[in-house]
Amino acid sequence: MRRNEEVAALLEQIAELLMLKNENPYRIRAYTIAAQNIRDLDADIEEIARQGKLDEIPGVGKAIAAKIEEYLRTGKLEYYEQLKREVPIQAVDLLEVPGIGPSRAHLLYEKLGITTIQQLLEAAQNHKLCTLPGFGEKLEQRIAREAARLMQRTKRLLLGVALPVAETVVTLLREVPAVRAIDPAGSLRRIKETIGDIDILVASDRPQEVVDAFTRLPIVKEVLAVGPTRPSILTREDLQVDLRVVHPDEYGSALLYFTGSKEHNIALRSLVQDRGWKLSEYGLFDETGQRVASRTEQEICACLGMDWIPPELRENRGEIQAALEHRLPQLVELSHIRGDLHVHTDWSDGHDTLERMVQAAIARGYEYIVISDHSPSLTVAKGLAVERLREQRRLIDELNERYAPFRILQGAEVNIHPDGSLDYPDDVLAELDVVIVSVHSAFDLPEARMTERVIRALSNPHVDLLGHPTGRLLNTRLPYEIDLDAVLDAAAEFGVAIEVNGQPDRLDLPDIWVQRAIQRGILIACTSDAHSTRQLDNMRWSVATARRGWAEARHVLNTRPLAELLQWLRQHRTAPHAR
DNA sequence: GCCGTTTTCGGCCCGACTGTTTTCAGTCG
Numbered sequence: 001m002r003r004n005e006e007v008a009a010l011l012e013q014i015a016e017l018l019m020l021k022n023e024n025p026y027r028i029r030a031y032t033i034a035a036q037n038i039r040d041l042d043a044d045i046e047e048i049a050r051q052g053k054l055d056e057i058p059g060v061g062k063a064i065a066a067k068i069e070e071y072l073r074t075g076k077l078e079y080y081e082q083l084k085r086e087v088p089i090q091a092v093d094l095l096e097v098p099g100i101g102p103s104r105a106h107l108l109y110e111k112l113g114i115t116t117i118q119q120l121l122e123a124a125q126n127h128k129l130c131t132l133p134g135f136g137e138k139l140e141q142r143i144a145r146e147a148a149r150l151m152q153r154t155k156r157l158l159l160g161v162a163l164p165v166a167e168t169v170v171t172l173l174r175e176v177p178a179v180r181a182i183d184p185a186g187s188l189r190r191i192k193e194t195i196g197d198i199d200i201l202v203a204s205d206r207p208q209e210v211v212d213a214f215t216r217l218p219i220v221k222e223v224l225a226v227g228p229t230r231p232s233i234l235t236r237e238d239l240q241v242d243l244r245v246v247h248p249d250e251y252g253s254a255l256l257y258f259t260g261s262k263e264h265n266i267a268l269r270s271l272v273q274d275r276g277w278k279l280s281e282y283g284l285f286d287e288t289g290q291r292v293a294s295r296t297e298q299e300i301c302a303c304l305g306m307d308w309i310p311p312e313l314r315e316n317r318g319e320i321q322a323a324l325e326h327r328l329p330q331l332v333e334l335s336h337i338r339g340d341l342h343v344h345t346d347w348s349d350g351h352d353t354l355e356r357m358v359q360a361a362i363a364r365g366y367e368y369i370v371i372s373d374h375s376p377s378l379t380v381a382k383g384l385a386v387e388r389l390r391e392q393r394r395l396i397d398e399l400n401e402r403y404a405p406f407r408i409l410q411g412a413e414v415n416i417h418p419d420g421s422l423d424y425p426d427d428v429l430a431e432l433d434v435v436i437v438s439v440h441s442a443f444d445l446p447e448a449r450m451t452e453r454v455i456r457a458l459s460n461p462h463v464d465l466l467g468h469p470t471g472r473l474l475n476t477r478l479p480y481e482i483d484l485d486a487v488l489d490a491a492a493e494f495g496v497a498i499e500v501n502g503q504p505d506r507l508d509l510p511d512i513w514v515q516r517a518i519q520r521g522i523l524i525a526c527t528s529d530a531h532s533t534r535q536l537d538n539m540r541w542s543v544a545t546a547r548r549g550w551a552e553a554r555h556v557l558n559t560r561p562l563a564e565l566l567q568w569l570r571q572h573r574t575a576p577h578a579r
Numbered sequence: 580g581c582c583g584t585t586t587t588c589g590g591c592c593c594g595a596c597t598g599t600t601t602t603c604a605g606t607c608g
Contacts (some may be wrong), residue, residue, distance in 0.1 A: 024580080025591090026580070026581080026590090026591055027580045027581090028580090029580085029581090029591080030580035030581055030591095031580075033580095033581080034580085034581085058581095059580090059581070059582095060580095060581085061580060061581050061582080062580090062581095063580060063581085064580070064581085098606085098607080099597090099605090099606070099607090100605095100606085101605060101606050101607085102605090102606095103604080103605060103606085104605075104606085133599095134598085134599070134600095134604070134605080135598095135599090136598060136599055136600095137598095138597080138598060138599090139597085139598065139599085142597090142598095186608085197608095199608095257593090257594095257608085258608080260608080262592095262608070265592070265593085265608090266592055266593095267592095268592090269592040269593070270591080270592065272592090273591095273592070278592090278593080279592080279593080280592085280593050280594065281593080281594075282593095282594085
């Protein structure tokens with residue numbers, strides 16, 4: 001089992017504790033960077049440790065290498081235990097309160113013994129905070145406000161909720177004459193799975209007109225701030241949207257800056273700095289302080305001799321180096337998708353009829369669709385008994401005649417039992433065109449058993465696709481305990497494709513793992529997992545997640561035309577499955 | 580704590596805002 005994640009989490013905890021100690025910020029950053037690099041590592045950290053090559057990992061020097069080595073060998077790290085004795089670890093929660101950083105958090109627990117947000121709120125309400133140096137009345141009020149808001153915590157927004165709101169704003173504002181250019185920025189533009197704030201950037205030389213138009217949009221429920229260039233509103237859905245207006249001459253540098261990620265920006269500026277230049281939201285400046293580029297992102301990248309980096313890749317996971325070497329991936333696009341491989345109908349828990357799903361797929365320009373209703377043991381979803389499955393096949397045959405050349409394939413989303421056996425017998429699986437297997441029960445098995453369970457399922461030669469491999473539900477349910485590296489190794493061995501489920505609260509397989517799957521030569525299946533015609537549009541989120549995992553069209557099974565898909569299905573089922 | 584074809588020491592991304600100050604520290608994105 002890979003322990004990279006475990007080590008990364010440990011280093012991150014150390015970074016947080018050091019923050020509370022108000023340590024040297026660069027030392028803290030060193031731990032954060034080391035953690036990130038270890039998390040993104042392809043290789044197994046234990047293997048690297050065995051070879052004595054820990055300090056060859058970027059961001060890992062002698063000191064951190066020794067700590068990792070100790071931890072892997074003994075399962076404990078004395079330095080970390082020591083830190084925990086010195087600093088109350090619960091107090092890291094305080095860092096989540098806007099307005100409280102390392103220094104103030106340190107002061108709060110040191111002077112007032114505050115370690116929780118609840119205590120913080122009470123202290124603020126009792127005017128204890130303004131007794132501290134550097135704290136005044138306004139800060140106390142702000143902290144009270146923010147702490148109260150955090151107590152009834154608003155979860156991070158799902159991409160599938162935030163992006164449509166942002167796009168509405170963009171569409172409406174684009175009509176305003178003073179708006180020269182407009183884009184969503186931040187994690188939204190990077191199409192991250194969850195979004196903190198909705199940030200939108202506008203280029204205009206008449207900012208006041210833009211601000212006026214923005215604060216008067218029909219979707220506005222409340223205007224929160226009306227700065228000359230930074231207004232903020234609350235929509236009717238209670239989502240906060242922040243707008244920034246910049247001069248058109250600085251739009252490119254501002255967009256680059258406001259898109260982030262923070263790690264990407266730091267790495268990029270570091271590179272620029274190495275050349276004696278400077279990069280900020282106002283532009284790219286040479287050694288004499290002369291601005292050499294700022295109007296567009298492309299212009300700035302060109303000045304740096306690098307290719308323009310799609311926002312989805314801007315996470316400082318090697319994209320800057322790739323852009324410099326002109327070897328960025330040609331990312332898959334929604335328009336490459338030829339069909340949907342995972343769709344439900346009202347035969348099980350879908351809302352629309354099979355025929356309506358077919359019509360909706362045709363309306364989206366697809367060549368094919370895989371009907372994949374649930375298997376019998378998922379009774380809550382009206383899973384199909386074998387007889388019903390065969391009945392459905394007759395309907396599909398009939399519809400295939402009527403809608404040719406569009407092709408309906410019969411699949412099923414087959415439950416993986418806790419022991420790894422499947423919910424239909426092999427002869428029934430053999431009748432299906434596409435077999436997706438998924439875990440829908442016994443989520444709490446220990447990691448070893450869960451891993452074994454899924455791998456056993458994949459070893460069945462009828463299985464084509466593994467559905468939502470981690471089982472996570474964003475904001476609701478953690479991924480189940482599973483050794484995904486071992487699962488991906490098995491998928492590669494058995495030639496099984498892996499789903500990137502496009503339901504906005506799944507996005508499963510997650511982006512980082514998409515990249516790892518591709519590196520193993522595994523095919524990705526972008527799917528909507530639609531339970532209604534409208535949800536066929538979930539494909540967009542699936543493709544977005546695949547893009548964040550560096551997927552190109554050739555890595556995605558359903559960018560293939562029907563004939564090639566059928567060929568893959570045939571060939572892969574007859575491939576040897578000895579194990 | 581990491582890092583290095585001008586460096587093994589002295590840097591480490593950049594600019595703005597806020598509030599508490601009276602020139603700046605802390606925080607944020």
